[in-house]
Amino acid sequence: RQVTTAGSWTGRPTNSRAKPKCHERHRLFTNGAFVPPIHVLGPILELCRNVTIEICSELFTSRLIPILDLHLFYIPSTSHCPSNPPTTAAMPPRLAPLRVAIRIPRTTVASSKSAAAAFYSTSTASDSNQSLITVTQLPAPGSGHIRILELNRPKARNALSKALLSQLRAEVDAVHAQYDPETGAEVPQKQVFGGAAGKDVKGPTRALILASAVETSFCAGADLKERRGFTQQETDEFLQTLRSTFTSLQNLPIPTISAISSIALGGGLELALSTHFRVLSSNAQVGLPETRLGIIPGAGGTHRLPALIGLSRARDLILTGRRVSAPEAYFLGIADRLVDITHEEAEKAGEGDKDKGVLIAARKAALSESVRLAGEICEGGPIAIRAALQAVAWAREEVENKMYERVVATEDRNEALKAFQEKRKPVFKGQ
Known part of the structure; x- marks a missing residue:
C-alpha cells in the first residue's frame, strides 16, 4: 500500500484479520476495517512531503498494531536509502512484522532526518x-x-x-x-x-x-x-x-x-x-x-x-x-x-x-x-479524563462537583456540544 505526498491512500489491506477475542463484561470487541485516521496521516505527509512510503500487508495482520482507529507507522532514520534499506533488526522487537521502505530524493535527506526522528521515537x-x-x-x-x-x-x-x-x-x-x-x-x-x-x-x-x-x-x-x-x-x-x-x-x-x-x-x-x-x-x-x-x-x-x-x-x-x-x-x-x-x-x-x-x-x-x-x-477529552480519574479516586460528591466545575468551562466541552449539533466526532485538544 502507498501513501503519497498528495495524501491518497491507494488500496485497503486484503488480508486483514480479526483481532484476538477480547471479552469485556458487557460486550465483545471486534476489529473494524482499517481506516487511516487523519491525525496519523497528516503528520506523516507533513514531515515527508517528497517521500513515498510503502507499507507491506503484514502491517495489517500484526496484532501489535493498535486496533480500530489508532494506528502506528514506524519511520526509521532517513539515512536509510534503497541501497541500504531498513531491516527488522533495526526496529523495536514488537514492531518486527512492520516493514517500511522509504524512497527520498537526495535533496531532501538532510531536511527530513530530524523531522522523521521527532515523529516517532x-x-x-x-x-x-x-x-x-x-x-x-x-x-x-x-x-x-x-x-x-x-x-x-x-x-x-x-x-x-x-x-x-x-x-x-x-x-x-x-x-x-x-x-x-x-x-x-x-x-x-x-x-x-x-x-x-x-x-x-x-x-x-x-x-x-x-x-x-x-x-x-x-x-x-x-x-x-x-x-x-x-x-x-x-x-x-x-x-x-x-x-x-x-x-x-x-x-x-x-x-x-x-x-x-x-x-x-x-x-x-x-x-x-x-x-x-x-x-x-x-x-x-x-x-x-x-x-x-x-x-x-x-x-x-x-x-x-x-x-x-x-x-x-x-x-x-x-x-x-x-x-x-x-x-x-x-x-x-x-x-x-x-x-x-x-x-x-x-x-x-x-x-x-x-x-x-x-x-x-x-x-x-x-x-x-x-x-x-x-x-x-x-478518544475522550483529555481534561475530562483526568478529572474523572480524580473524582472516582475520591468517590465523594464534593470532589465530583469540583471536577465538574473544572471541565464545564473548557474548550473541549464546547467542541463536544458543537460536534453533537453538527453530527460529527469531536476533536479534543486538551484545552
Missing part, C-alpha cells in the same frame, strides 16, 4: 549502564501520545532489582512532570523523553502502559538473589523506594494499564495493582505468594487487593498464596480485560512449538489490547 531509560526498560511512544487520538514501558530483564524474569526500580521511578516521574501537581493541568514546556531524538511536539502522555519485553514473565516480584545480600538498612531503603514508586504510579493523573501475558507474582502483581486497568491473556497467572516465603505482601498488596476485589476474596488469595489463572482473575475482578489465545494462533506464532507459541502470541495480544483500550479512553 523509541528509547530506553538510561539511569544505569544497562537499559532495563524499553520505552515506546504511539500517537494518541487527537493530541499527545500513548507511552509504553516494557520491563526487560529476561534472565531474571523481570524481577524488581534496585536498578530496574530506579529506572521505573524515573519514567513515572517524567510523566508526573508533564502535569501540574495541584491543578492537574498540562505543563506547557516541551518534554524530552529518555534521550530520544527531538522533542515531543505533539503533546504530553495521555495514557501509560506497563508491559513486558519478556515472553516468560510480566514481573516475578522482588529480586530475591539481590535482596539476599542486603543489610537491614538496605532492605528498609529498598522497601521505601518500592512503595513510593508504586504509590507515585497509582497517583498518575492519566489512565494506566498493565499488559500481563504470563506470570505476575508478589511484587509483580502489586505493580499491576498500582495501575488503573489490567489486561490479561488467557494463559496468564497472578498471585501473592509471600506467606509461603515467611513474609506478607509489602508493596500495597494487603490494601490495594481488598479495595479492588473485596476483603473476603483478597484474604483467600493472600493467606493461601495460591496462583490464580486468568479466567478466575477476570471473575474476581483483578482483570479488566481477558484476551483469549487459541491453539491455532499459538502453533502459528511458535512455528510448530505450541508452548513457545502461546507465550509469543499472548504477549503480542495483551499488548495490542492494552493499546486499543488506551486509544479508546484517549
